[in-house]
Amino acid sequence: MEIRVQKVAQSRIGEIDFDNIPFGRKFSDHMFVCDYEDGAWKDARIVPFDYFPIHPASMSLHYGQTIFEGMKATKGKDGQPLFFRPEQHAIRINASAYRMCMPAFPEDLFLKALHQLVDMDQAWIPPQEGSALYLRPYMFATDEFIGVKPSSKYRFIVFTCPVGPYYPKPISLLADTHYIRAAHGGTGEAKAGGNYGGSLLPARLANEQGYDQIMWLDAKEFKYVQEVGTMNIFFVMNGKVVTPSTDGTILRGITRDSILTILKDAGYEVEERPVEITEVVEAYQKGELDEIFGSGTAAVVAYISKLKYLDTVMEMPEPSACKVANFVKQTINGIRSKTVEDKFNWIVPVGNALAR
Ligand SMILES: Cc1ncc(COP(=O)(O)O)c(C=O)c1O
Numbered sequence: 254m255e256i257r258v259q260k261v262a263q264s265r266i267g268e269i270d271f272d273n274i275p276f277g278r279k280f281s282d283h284m285f286v287c288d289y290e291d292g293a294w295k296d297a298r299i300v301p302f303d304y305f306p307i308h309p310a311s312m313s314l315h316y317g318q319t320i321f322e323g324m325k326a327t328k329g330k331d332g333q334p335l336f337f338r339p340e341q342h343a344i345r346i347n348a349s350a351y352r353m354c355m356p357a358f359p360e361d362l363f364l365k366a367l368h369q370l371v372d373m374d375q376a377w378i379p380p381q382e383g384s385a386l387y388l389r390p391y392m393f394a395t396d397e398f399i400g401v402k403p404s405s406k407y408r409f410i411v412f413t414c415p416v417g418p419y420y421p422k423p424i425s426l427l428a429d430t431h432y433i434r435a436a437h438g439g440t441g442e443a444k445a446g447g448n449y450g451g452s453l454l455p456a457r458l459a460n461e462q463g464y465d466q467i468m469w470l471d472a473k474e475f476k477y478v479q480e481v482g483t484m485n486i487f488f489v490m491n492g493k494v495v496t497p498s499t500d501g502t503i504l505r506g507i508t509r510d511s512i513l514t515i516l517k518d519a520g521y522e523v524e525e526r527p528v529e530i531t532e533v534v535e536a537y538q539k540g541e542l543d544e545i546f547g548s549g550t551a552a553v554v555a556y557i558s559k560l561k562y563l564d565t566v567m568e569m570p571e572p573s574a575c576k577v578a579n580f581v582k583q584t585i586n587g588i589r590s591k592t593v594e595d596k597f598n599w600i601v602p603v604g605n606a607l608a609r
Contacts, residue, residue: 254362256285256369257298264376271379274417281377281386281413285366288395289356289407297362299370302412312404313393319446320349321391323483323550324507326371326378326413326603329591334375334386334603337589339367341507346390348505349443354403355392363390366411371603374413382590383418419551423558423572426481426545427464428530429455430563434479434502436472441479441502456482468560470530471502478528484547484555485509489577490536492543493522500527508548512581514597521577530562537567545569546578554582 261282269279280302287297313319322342328334343360350357371378371386378386390411394404432455435441440448452467459467468486469479478497480486485506487496494516499505516523536542545557545567556572572578587593588600 318394
């Protein structure tokens with residue numbers, strides 16, 4: 254499908270101070286839009302970023318058929334704009350679409366839209382190291398109808414926002430033993446809006462107890478670790494790197510997958526399996542819990558400063574002592590900036606519309 258292009262008359266890029274970008278509040282000149290009606294995606298277009306009207310009965314506002322992705326375009330050391338594993342986001346948004354009973358968005362059109370949009374707005378990729386152009390592909394129901402059923406109309410959009418360097422502070426976590434994020438058979442593996450809406454109250458209550466985020470436990474027994482906010486979670490215990498398996502309740506993080514690949518390739522002992530919270534506590538008590546870190550697109554790696562479960566507060570080492578976290582972080586950032594060999598072919602230069 255051809256993408257129709259309508260350019261802005263005047264770029265707004267002069268309004269941006271690239272040394273001081275408020276996260277998620279500044280939007281670049283253009284956005285990609287495509288509508289689904291009568292069983293087909295139609296009218297793919299790149300247009301000036303702007304408001305659009307929405308009908309009060311628009312089904313996404315009522316029944317939550319809304320899914321999204323989060324990804325980044327960065328510049329290599331040579332200034333070349335590039336994506337990191339963009340095809341994985343195309344695959345994942347369609348997995349989310351399937352679970353939420355929404356139509357798949359063609360993967361080749363998803364990639365073409367990203368390439369064309371970021372190529373046009375590449376001046377919006379901040380030049381500072383660690384900065385990025387954040388991309389937000391999303392899809393929502395637009396049928397004007399009151400009644401619970403799958404919508405027959407959808408809109409797919411990609412907009413982008415420049416974001417400054419992310420200096421992740423170590424994060425404190427509370428393992429919640431009252432609220433849950435996802436149950437087996439639920440929507441935990443989908444990147445669906447409702448999963449995030451439901452996490453806000455427990456997160457606020459954790460904040461009130463002095464913790465930055467919640468570490469979710471399983472919905473049945475509060476026994477197994479799931480994930481954290483917008484991150485998957487890794488434990489380094491007794492020399493092994495352990496992360497919860499993707500059992501349908503956690504997001505299949507693309508950073509998680511990249512970290513597992515890098516660690517296995519580097520010869521680390523890695524286990525993807527159910528992780529009991531009591532096993533983590535026991536490792537801590539024996540002095541065998543070396544590191545805990547979260548993984549996600551935003552920070553690549555977030556160091557965990559402490560983890561509370563019931564009455565046990567596990568204090569973790571300083572970031573500089575987190576060898577595994579630092580190794581994977583430097584490797585992924587190095588692949589992104591082209592200072593580390595991209596041996597897994599994860600980097601895709603922007604403009605290469607026929608990307609894998
Ligand atoms: C719930 C959840 N878990 C994990 C992640 C990490 O996924 P990724 O590494 O693909 O950013 C995210 C972020 O997208 C998330 O929202």
